[in-house]
Amino acid sequence: MNTPPDLDSDGVRFNWNSLPVTRSELSNLAMPIGCLFTPLHNPDIPRLHTPLVLCTGCNATLNPMCAIDLVRRLWRCCLCCLENTFPLSHTSRLDVGAVPPEVQPGSSTVEYVLDRPPSCPPAYLYVIDTTLELLELAALKRTVLESVKLLPRGSLVGLVTYDKVVQVHQLGGFPATVCIAGDIKGYDTGRIQRILGIVGNRTRLWDHSQRYLSSTSEPFLSAVERLQTSKWESKIGERPLRATGTALAVTTALVSGIFRDFCAHVMLFSGGPATYGPGTVVPPSKASTLRSHSSIEKSDAKRYKSAYDFYASLLEGSTSISYSIFAGSYDQVGVYEMRRLCNDTGGAMVINDSFTTELFRQSFLAWISHIIQETIPGVSHVISTHLDATLEIFASSGLKVTGIIGHCRSLKEPGSCVHDEQVGKGLTRRWKMAAISPRHTYAVFFHVDSGHKPAPRELHFQFKTTYMHLGKMRVRVTTFTRPTSNMVDLVHGFDQEAAIVLLARLAVDRLERSFYDTFASLVQWLDATTIKLCKTFGTYTRGHPETFALGPTFTLFPQFVYHLRRSPFLQVFNSSPDVTAFYHHTLLRANAYDACVMVQPSLVAYSAVAEPSPVVLDETSLQPDQVLFLDAFFYVVIWYGSTAAQWRDAELDMADFSHVHRMFEGPKVEAAALLANRFPLPRYVMTDAGKSQARFLTCKLNPSGREGGIYGLVLTDGVSLYGYMREVTRLVVG
Ligand SMILES: [Zn+2]
Structure with missing residues (x-):
């Protein structure tokens, strides 16, 4: 798996970074437009101690996307296009021709520290x-x-x-x-x-x-x-x-x-x-x-x-x-x-x-914890959980929010940007998060209206997060745009890692709502989504599977779906209900990177003759002279092949075998770095080939060479990745 890029400084990742606006684009999309938003992701943002300047038309906050007229002392709201006058608090700055800090280019996310204290201490x-x-x-x-x-x-x-x-x-x-x-x-x-x-x-x-x-x-x-x-x-x-x-x-x-x-x-x-x-x-x-x-x-x-x-x-x-x-x-x-x-x-x-x-x-x-305390041994990172948060969403005309899948509650507050069909927790423009932290990521879904003439070149979004920070209220305002397909081709704007995480959240949300009624149909829905996406964005000659190809922004998507089908998020009958609740809860909070690891774990091979390198999640990666490091998010495994285990137990003089020493120490260093920043702490498993705990690794590996039967639209859970891809291709080109 490729490492997903970091979030941008605003903490936003869309599946479709170029927004579809035509009727045919919207009907062929296969999955709803959505983004993963981590409101408190970036600690390094401008902080202002001035009041928020609000649009008198839509109540959105002044931001860098607003056009400003310093001479007439006006600003035009980028969301509703209304012209507003600057408040008196800004006039002294405007008098000397200075641009207010909230409209400067680096202020796409700013945080206002309010004088108003909370009504009572937490x-x-x-x-x-x-x-x-x-x-x-x-x-x-x-x-x-x-x-x-x-x-x-x-x-x-x-x-x-x-x-x-x-x-x-x-x-x-x-x-x-x-x-x-x-x-x-x-x-x-x-x-x-x-x-x-x-x-x-x-x-x-x-x-x-x-x-x-x-x-x-x-x-x-x-x-x-x-x-x-x-x-x-x-x-x-x-x-x-x-x-x-x-x-x-x-x-x-x-x-x-x-x-x-x-x-x-x-x-x-x-x-x-x-x-x-x-x-x-x-x-x-x-x-x-x-x-x-x-x-x-x-x-x-x-x-x-x-x-x-x-x-x-x-x-x-x-x-x-x-x-x-x-x-x-x-x-x-x-x-x-x-x-x-x-x-x-x-x-x-x-x-x-x-x-x-x-x-x-x-x-x-x-x-x-909110700050790392040297006096507390073993606590190397803090989550910084804050209380009493709300998230309010504003959007351009033609954009409507359908809902959020994440740790929040809908406040059922109507607004012009609220769609009447909901995804997750919807029918509102405001949500309550009684607790929030930089580790909380929300999946926000949107509906784009195809009826606008002329179709817009870009669309604007504003997320306003209010929360209590160590006894003071803060408001974090994040404003950003995304181009429409009038400007950037849909294919180039597709983020397949964000897409699979949004798809996983949609699947878990469906399971949480009507668990046992929908389980079989859920797998069919995932397969249908994959096939529709491949049909729309792949290239092929009808009836010729060998001609099927996906562009670089889509190539990983089908294998992500393959791993999602096999993941504990959907294979719930292998777990106790409490463990399922824990897995679902954690996925519903995770950012794109962590969620990708949960769906498709990463596997790195360490050997005495080569540099560490990622290897495929396949049974063929189990080599006797290697040490493998698996990160499955909820647990990490260091696995010793049979020969590697013999070398380890022979207690070789590492001065003579420094290359072997590196093979043994590398995974431990990797594990320590990972444990230092993960919440909750994962289980740590060290095992050898053939030992009972090796199942923690082998259960994640692709059963190459084995085949399952038809289930859902495609195949059973025992199928290999190759078999799954072959069946998807057959259905796409058929
Ligand atoms: Zn406005």
Whole structure:
């Protein structure tokens, strides 16, 4: 796989960089026009401390694409073409003939730092499962204590713990906790708020809330240090009673009761499945097994639907609460039922076997950190998660936004640029991201109107992202254009890597919406998309497969689709529902580069006689005298061929065999560099040919020489890449 180019400085990658405008172009497109947008991608942009200058016609922000008239002190909006006068704040600069900073050429993305502080400080609520084993809870407590010093200054912190009872901790107050039964019947936010005493007018509410949310860390730290494992013993043959659903409901009621739009981040630390009260995913008895994809498909998972609906209902109270789930369990914890809490709000979803692992510790601390702290060992990178974000989209006349597939919620705000058919989360011009970071990428889809006469030469876009940055509100405005097919040929503007990632997001979105009904038709849809694209943009003589060829901007696309069909994003029946939820969640946040690696892993061969080089994902790449390095994003593998393993075990004097030494050290250096900047941390596998863990590598390899049968439009999953391409070609030219 070629390494995709970096994002441009605006954080935007389109599939079609030349926008189709004619009716025939639009009908032959095969896939919708879309872009991958990473709003906070670039830290190195102009920052302004002045108010935004807005168009009185469409409310878009002054930007470098606007024509300005310094003499008449006017600017023409590039989106709606209305002429606006400059505000008084700009006149002194204009008096001396200076161009305002937001219209200078390097200002396609600018960030405004607003004086307006947030209405209240952000709150971070830790929701901790106390049914954990002693060692698990001790490790989790250590990591939680470490994390508090990484929170933005001035944040509020709160603590909720649960087993069969939910305890809301009164930080520094008496009694130490308010207890709520885990099997609370007829869940009702108002009732929970009355139990917690958070009722009354705003001042009274704020006073009462300070029992639960502390602006100083000491009461929180001492409450965490005092935490003990659950006093309720499990019956023989039963799982611990965990009221995970009630714990999340109580936490949601707590923060939404204080302020309607209280900006809060709820972090769940769960050591096993919910077994008690609303949101239960499995009964306590170990004789009852956790649901699988096949049991859900056959409607045998009786608790699935009610649990899914229960967790989704928690989103109805407030758009400003984000949820992260950190699972530390060999068992599933019910992430699949809870997935919308993370996928709709921008929170993290990280599943690990245990809270004692460095994988958990480093992933969690990276997520919560804003700056690298030398005092926190092992945390080499930070995610810089910010809260309370919104994204607003403006577009030229003739362009309409159909929706976003990513970690956000539609705010259902109508506008002239909103299309009435939605892709993903649509029917709006504004979306809410309760949590956002430079690692959050959104797939934005558009509809181009073919009826404009004359057809435009270029079209304009403006994305306005508002978010809370360390206690201050910021607005980042990104404005850019794309030429239409009147100016640049469609073929030359095609970005096949962006296209496959957008296609993967469309596929996952369809699975998430109507999972089991659409699985078979989804594969057919992917094949049909590939064939239509090849028919439209390939060259061939009808009936002659040997004449088929694709231009350089399309050549990789069919093989990407081949790998997407085989990827865990679509081959869900090989995974548990929780793992599927984790894979889908991560893809729905990833940028183009990371998502390409997830779909089509990279494989590099190290040998004693040549420089390291990329090799194809094929069984023929398994050479005995080589070391292979596989990056599959969720895990990395260093694989030793049988001869290479013998050399390694012979403990050769590396002074005499420096070329062999390089072969062994190269993959380790590569892995270390990769681990230093990836979230969540991938699993690290070292294995030899023939060992059981070699399956992590071999399952990603093309089964050259083997063939499968017909399935979908093309072929089964066991087919080789060659067989797939041959069948696609046959259907294209036939
Ligand atoms: Zn305008």
